[in-house]
Amino acid sequence: MDQGLRSELQKQGVFTTTLEEVYNWGRANSVWPLTFGLACCAIEMIAASMSRFDLARFGAEVFRPSPRQADLMIVAGTVTKKMAPLVVRLYNQMPEPKYVIAMGACAISGGPFKQGYNVLKGIDRYVPVDVVIPGCPPRPEALIHAFMTLQEKIEQQKLTGPHRARHLDPDAPSEFPVPVYGEHDLVPPKNPQIWQPPVVQR
């Protein structure tokens, strides 16, 4: 149905929509994040959920204490190599559909600790990230912007066809291998199925 006919019908009091739109509208406005903070970015995440910034306006007021009830994991802060397997395990325990926001320079790339011995160089090496927020730490507005970006992404997801959402594709993996603690580093140091080093254009 084209947009013109739709608005014409709406003027006459007939509201038409698609199942996909209603489904995505509902999902996008009730994304429940996991109560999960790793470092200073978590303080900004807490601020974003409190009354001044009020993430509840977007349907994300209920931070769930259990991954089994959460839709969104906000990786807020430095992921140390000791913590990384636990982050992946929490992600694996979340039911589909699930999304990840990597918040702050550390969660994206290791940030100021990138050349250290104990910090993972970005959580996208182990779990698929939907939205990244740069900043050190990002302000609550940035988190809200990332959240709105995620809502837009959810609203545009297809329910059928080859480009359907990941959680509707039976072949797409829902769980990712949890790295183990090695003698010198995490084994494996990255998951090549979901992370390949980007090509640097010079």
Place this chain on the structure above:
Amino acid sequence: METLEQIKSRVEAAVAGAQLTVVPNDSPVAQPSLLVDNAHAVAVAGFLRDDPELQLDYCSNMTGVDWPEAELTEKIKVKQVVDGVEKEVEEVKKTLRPGCLEAVYHLYSMAKKHGPVILRLRTENRADKNHLPSLTPLWRGCEFQEREAYDLFGIVFDGHPDLRRILMWDEFKDHPMRKDYVEPDDYEYEPTPHDELVEKVKAHQAKEASV
């Protein structure tokens, strides 16, 4: 508070056989420290804690230092007779400093409100003789800090109640704060390599290309 020399002579009088050295500090801080031999370290530390004059009841900080083996060069002026004329000639003297690991304790007194007195303990070498006596039985606050020194420097504290790694995972084998620590080669993606990082990235790319 007494000077370190006074403390040293009193400790030597009280603890028989203790060998103490005052380590000078020529930096602007000018904070000298006491180097204690390992055999008498616990007795010396116990004296410092219980002595009514000092009462160093609080260990505020315990940390490790890694001294790798190094060749020290020193220029000294030597008088030499050249062609019957006495001249001052500069000579370069080379000395080999043996490597060791060091544990440094900063002691304060809450009762007397003075401090710090700095204690140093040295291991014999960096490889196999890396044992030191633990001072956790005297100052409980050292427990986690000695675990950290064990984790990051590889100093083994004898007499520690619970010597496990504290920051890195149990399976980890290296000691990252040592000078010769080699970090894992994960330089796949460095968009803005600079300084030493350029070399590391090049080495990684060469390795990737050869595989």
